[in-house]
Structures are given as C-alpha cells and as structure tokens.
Amino acid sequence: MTTSKTPSGTPSSASSSTSFTGDARPFGGGDPYADYRRAELPFTDLVDLADRRLGAGVIAANDEFFAERENLLIPEPAHFDPEHFGHKGKIMDGWETRRRRGTGTDTPHPVDADHDWALIRLGAPGVIRGIVVDTAHFRGNYPQSVSIEATAHSLSASPEDLLAEGVEWTTIVPRTAVGGHAANGFVVEVDRRFTHLRLNQHPDGGVARLRVYGEVAPDPGWLAELGTFDLVALENGGTVEDASDRFYSSPVNTILPGRSRKMDDGWETRRRRDKGNDWVQYRLVAQGVVRAVEIDTAYLKGNSAGWAALFVQDDGSDEWTQLLPRTKLQPDTVHRFLVNPVPATRVRIDIFPDGGISRLRLHGSLTARGAEQLTTRTEEIS
Template sequence: MADSPREGKLARAPAFIQLTDMACESMGGQILFATDDFFAPAENLIKSDSPSFKEHEYTEFGKWMDGWQTRRKRIPGHDWCIVRLGIQGIIRGFDVDVSYFVGDHPPRMSIQAACLEEDKQPEIPQRALRTGAGATPEEFEAIAEFKSDDWDYLVPMTELKPGKPDSSHNYFPINSQQRWTHIRLNIYPDGGIARLRVYGTGQKDWAMTDPKEPLDLVTIAYGGACVGFSNAHFGHPNNMIGVGQAKSMADGWETARRLDRPPILENDENGILLLPGCEWAVFRLAHPGVITQIEIDTKYFKGNSPDSCKLDGCILTAQEEEDMIRQKWDLPSHRWKPLLPVTKLSPDESHLFDSLTLELQDVITHVRFTITPDGGVSRLRLKGFPSSICLLRPRERPMMRFSVKLGFKANL
C-alpha cells in the first residue's frame, strides 16, 4: 500500500524521481488497454518527453492535448488503462502529472499493480492509436482475462490536485518490496492526465535464467545502476545501461571537455593519447557474477568519442558501497581488478571484447568504467553469468570456482 500524502502531492519532489521510469516508452513500456481515447490516446502517458501545450491547436474531436484524455462520461463506471512496464521490478513511487489539464483533470485516481508470468499472460488484440474512439466489446472481453479488478492497490482512491506545469505533479511514494510487471491507472470518473511516471528499479527473476546463456549483468532492466561518476555534463551514465539501442547522443553518457587537456596532444607507441586526466562511472551489477564479454558502443559519438577506455571490477558489500558513495569512490587501487586493459576506441562503432575474468576467475559486484580523456559512450553491455548459477555452466572450464562475500545485497 502506498505511503501517500493526504493531499496526493508533496511540497518538494521526492528522491525517488531520480530512479528509472519503468513505464516509459523508451524503456519498452506499452499501453495494453484503455477504456476511452476520445480526446487524446493513453500512449501519451508514457512519452519520454515532458508534456507540452498548443494553445490554438484543435483536432476534429476537440482541443489537442498532450496526455490521455477521455470524453465526459455519460454511462455508468469510470475510465482506466493498463500499462505493461518496460522494466519489471520494484516500484518506489509514482508521479501523476496533470500539466495543462486545468478544468479537465480527474477529481480522483488510484493505481493497481500485478506481477504476471510472461508465459501466462492472456493474448489481447493489437492496440491502434485511435483518437475519437473507445474500447470495443471485443477488447473489453479480452482484457477481462487479466482480472485487473482484483490487482493490488498501490495507491488507493486519492484526490488529484491540478496546477501550473511546475506544480502539477502528484507524487506517491510506495513501500512495497514486491516485483511488479503491470500497472492499472484508474481515473474517477473521467478526464485527462498528461504523464504517468513509474519510478523504481529493475528486478529479474534469476531462478528462471538459462545457465547456458550469458546475460547482461549491468543492464538497468535487471537492476543494474550507476552509483557514482566523475562528470555527466551532457548525459547521465545510467543511459549507457538503458534498454535497447541508443537513439541519439542524448541517449548516452557524455562528459564535458576536460580543461586539463595539454595544448598539444601526443600519443604513445600504441596510438593511445598521453593525457593526465580521465572520467569514470561506477556501476552496481544487477547480480554478482562473472563477466565474460564486454561491449562498448560509441554510436552517434562521431566527433566526441573517448580516445580510450578501461574496465575494472571489485566485490563490495552493501555497507562498503555506501561508504564509497560518501567517499566519492576513493577505493584503494588494489581492490580493483582489471577486466579490460586500456583499449583504443573508435567513433560511432560497436566494440566487442573478451573479459579478463576467465583468467582471474573472480565474481564481482561492481565495475568502474574509465574513459580518457572525456567524451561520450552510448551503451555499455557486460555479459556473463550470475554467481548463483555459475556452477551449472557446461564443464569446458572445470577449474573455475566462484564465491561471493557475505553481506552483499543484489538489490538495495
């Protein structure tokens, strides 16, 4: 159940909005059903950009609005929609944004959630964007198989407060530790909502993992997270571990140009630039494991990719991670073990490397990705095997043994 404020809105933005929007279309979120899309389709709820307003623009059905807006209800019931989360996991909070819907926002809303197994989800008709229409009887019949009326309430029926765009966010912190896959947004009885943000952390069902197939252990979809970085002037390091391929430079990690660059650059015999500074980002893996393959993609970074990079790993308990965050990751150098030595990078290219882990035979919990001197990277993929199932791998390397220190928590 939500630990929600009485007025449905906090005076200041809560810390949970720094987490990933698990419902966002860029993360793979999808609208499965909506009772009505008369003025504006529910797909607008999960757009990645902020809502906008066009004062003099109208459609054949009414005022153009950047959100989900239903017609004024003249039949029994209320409107609702179902969202399949792009990132499935633990929800820390919601933001129900009613920007620009002054006079048209729903007086009340509630949010339900469910955790549905992938292979047991009912099939429903492919949804088409159809402003000016409502759900058909066939769609209602298909969505009834989800039994969403019985889903758990994370936010009970609560009053919504409208306001100007900078004060139209209704925040709801969530205490549930359960894994969720689907959300049902109820509005009472009708109206418009600009955006629904579902903030949290990914969590994979590791018990269902194929022990023969390597997984991306750092992806945000499974619970990987950036826990420290030196610079993020143009883009946060969490972008590198996002879902799918990067869509532009804005969808990667990019730092400012370092001011300590020498006036004239030189390189060594291997073509690596000789520079005094670097930038770095530290990631907590979604699960402790052995990394076997490293992918570093500089797509879209054609004139601003790093000259070189390296990757190191370590194993830390939850308490040690907290200590390092306070100390800005001043971890003794001997704690870091190389996974990838200093390696030249090319612009706008995907690079694939074998990790040194197979020689070191070490499980790790955290990695530090270092670029020299600065620049941008679109994606970082670290494929390998979770430690809990490493011993189930084929026995082509019978001497490999894995262990994890006590006290580590895979998901903080």
C-alpha cells in the same frame, strides 16, 4: 498492504509526496510550463519501469475519446499547442476521456464509483518506489482524484487475462485528490514485484504522463536458461550507482536496450579543463563473471572518449581489479574485447580524459552465489 480480487481503490501502503490540488490558471500565453507545479521527489533518480524503451506499453483503456492512451508513456515532457484542435475538440498530448454523466434527468452527475481506467504493462518487472501522475497542460480537465493498482502476471498477458476473475490486484496508491497542470507524486511502500498497473481516474479527465520509478526485479529462471547475458543491462537488473559527470546526458542511457540512435542517447560529459578523468560505476544484477565487453561510441564523433579502462569489485572488498587496461577508442564505433572472468558485483568504466560512450555491454553469467542470492530476493518480493 491491502489486496483485492478486482480493482477497488482500497487503502494501501502509499503516501502522497506532493499536495497539489485544484485547477491551474487558464493558459495566458507565453511559456506553458511557467506556472507548472512541481516539487523535489525522493525517487526520481531510480529507473522508470514504464519506459517505452524497456518495452512498456498502455495495452487497454475504457475510454480515450479526446487523446490516446499511448501518450501516457512518451519519454519527453508533454507538449502544448493552444491552436491544435480537431473534430473532437482540443487535441491534448496525454490520455483524456470524455466527460462522464449520470443516468438521467434526475441524476445528471456521475456516482462516486464511476471512473475511467488504463492498463499499463511495465517494461521490466520491478519493485515500485514512487509514481508521478503528471497532469501537465490539463488545467481544468484533469481528474478529481486518482488511484493505482498493481499485479504480477506474465509480461505478455492480454487485457482479458488481467481483468479476469481471480486476478489479485494490490492498491499501491489509494484514491487521492490531484491538481491540474502539476507533477503529482506518490511514494509507494509495498515491497513486492509487479508487472502491470491499472491507473484509475475518478471520475474522468486527462493525465499527460505516467512515470513509475523503482528497481528492476528480473526473472531468475529466465536468466538461468539464458546462461550468458548482459550482466549490467537495465532490463536484467543492472544499475548505475554513481558517475563523475551527467552534464549533457545520463549515464543510465549506456545500459538501455538496443543501439544508440542519436548523440544524446548515450552518456556525454562536459569538457574537462584539468588533468582528471570521468567515470561511471555500475552494479551488476548479482555476483557474476564478465567474459566479453562491448564499448559503443555510436553517434559520438567529435566528443567520444579518447581511451577507456574497466575495473571490477566484489562485495566485501575495497579493491578494484583491472578487467580492461587503458585502451584507445574510435569515434562512432563498436569495440569488442574478451577479458579474463573475475567474480564481481560492481564495474567501473574510466574514460580519458572526458567525452562519452553510448552503450556498455558486459556479457557473462552469474556465479552460483549470485544466482542463489537473486532467487532468494525474488522469492521475498513475490
């Protein structure tokens, strides 16, 4: 691992997971994703720490002449309209800077150190395991190479705070050639907690989307002051470990911040034709006790789960303890239950027979053991 007082592009503990280089072919009509280059990546089942729904944002960029920096974090894939032009040229769904030039007639080309940059605030602090620099639809106007640096700071830090002298930046992706119209993936092997990134593109060009996959590492002090909080919320470090079905939408949606805003903003399974049931298994941020439960079926009107039951399990035990007996659910409704607190690290919701829920909230607090383990882990990665 290498660190620097200012961003520098020095080598680090990161390796390219894909090897796309060079231009993609010019768009010839039809489906613009037909020749999009991608590969299976080992980290994309983790949380996107740069998800706007968690509060992530692109807080500064040195140039965004052709396309705005905020496009980098739009959750949906980049859109391409071949007829969409404006006064500045082709309008792209991504972040695109103007073409760099040299200093004069005798030196028309940019020098090796020239680059553009954008500062990204993660939605939640975390340990980064992999990054995708997506150049979708940037076929001949993508950067020649990229590098990425990370730092740990206050989540509310201003661009001036982050660029101040003395701020330590760690290079997590060294300067690496990338390809156009491709999902350029990088494995990150720096086991540290970060809050902000600096994406550098050398020397200029465009990037459609940035995805930052990893594990949320919350602030133990903040959670301790809250006392009672949602033990399974994604922003607090809760995770989905497994699920019986992910056909229509991801179970991770059930622990996102806020209320669901449409049907596919929750978890919905395919229709069962057997006598079984569907389920999701979660891991809490650390060992805790749940005292109050919310099961929300918002926007699931004809496809809500009919009944639900909750079970908890603690590390070191194979037994599941019932927290909430099988209980009838109503469509498009917030259901609230008070339960007996039982120390646990995992929770499973069973729904009967199929359908979905939009959100699950498990309000409670950490046990002394859970708080100690979370503090120790945070110190190890800080």
